[in-house]
Amino acid sequence: MDGPNLWIVLALGLVAIGWYLTYTAARLDRLHARVQGTLAALDAQLVRRAEATLELANARVLDAASALMLASAASDSLSAAEDEDTDADRQRFSNERETVESRLSEALGLALTADTLASLPGAGGFGDDIVSRVRATGLRVQLARRFHNDAVTDVRRVRRQWAVKWFRLAGHADLPQTVEFVDALPHGLRG
Numbered sequence: 001m002d003g004p005n006l007w008i009v010l011a012l013g014l015v016a017i018g019w020y021l022t023y024t025a026a027r028l029d030r031l032h033a034r035v036q037g038t039l040a041a042l043d044a045q046l047v048r049r050a051e052a053t054l055e056l057a058n059a060r061v062l063d064a065a066s067a068l069m070l071a072s073a074a075s076d077s078l079s080a081a082e083d084e085d086t087d088a089d090r091q092r093f094s095n096e097r098e099t100v101e102s103r104l105s106e107a108l109g110l111a112l113t114a115d116t117l118a119s120l121p122g123a124g125g126f127g128d129d130i131v132s133r134v135r136a137t138g139l140r141v142q143l144a145r146r147f148h149n150d151a152v153t154d155v156r157r158v159r160r161q162w163a164v165k166w167f168r169l170a171g172h173a174d175l176p177q178t179v180e181f182v183d184a185l186p187h188g189l190r191g
Contacts (some may be wrong), residue, residue, distance in 0.1 A: 008116045012058075024161070035091055035176045038148035040178060043081060046101055048139035050077035053108065056134055061120050061127035066111035073107035076100050080152040091176035102182040108134070114188040135189040142183050147180040175191040 001009070010082035040177040055064070093101075112131070120127040149163065155176050164170055 021167055021169065022164060024158070024163055028155070028158050028164065028169055031151065031158060032091075032176070035148070035151045035155055037091070038151045039090065039185040040181070042144040042148050043084070045137065045140045046077065047081050049134070049141050050081070050104060052075040052130065052133045052137045053104065054078070056130045059127060059130050061130070062111060062116065064115065068073065069107050069110050071098075073104040077104045091174050091180050098179065098181040105138075105182040105184060107137070108189075109184065109186040112188050114145055117188040119189070131189070135185065138183070138185045138189065142185070145179055145181075145183055152176045152178050 051074070053070050054074040057067045057074060060067070062070070077100050079099045084090075084097055112134070117131065120131065158164060159170050159175065
């Protein structure tokens with residue numbers, strides 16, 4: 001290869017490398033934005049679940065002990081949501097928030113057994129509407145958590161690439177973490 005052709009090949013190689021690095025950095029930025037969006041969606045679904053649970057607890061369709069247990073767990077969940085850091089760059093929930101949400105799921109499991117649901121007054125009435133809303137919000141929490149954890153997995157996969165590490169394409173962004181808490185629906189509310 002003579003001189004001018006070599007320079008052209010080198011220039012094209014540098015342009016290709018520059019394009020690849022720019023593409024990867026933009027992709028990583030979009031993935032980080034997706035993580036923030038899915039975390040916000042999960043937060044909103046958790047608040048809706050806590051509100052529906054609190055409404056069920058106050059509806060006077062459950063026994064007093066179950067209603068008190070659900071009201072306490074739902075109130076703790078709402079308080080944790082208010083106390084959670086509202087920073088836009090947040091990539092995860094605190095461990096305390098995950099614990100509180102697990103406790104709410106466990107309280108729902110203890111209070112809404114199949115026998116309890118079968119004995120609710122007024123079949124097809126107000127109690128059934130609230131229970132179906134608790135079920136729907138529980139399903140949406142499961143989906144939102146799954147979407148968030150999938151987004152985190154995608155970010156981690158891209159950040160493991162050699163180009164991202166060598167050229168520090170992630171900048172100073174924290175590595176996002178999956179959200180882990182018990183989100184199982186009570187047996188009485190499943191399918």
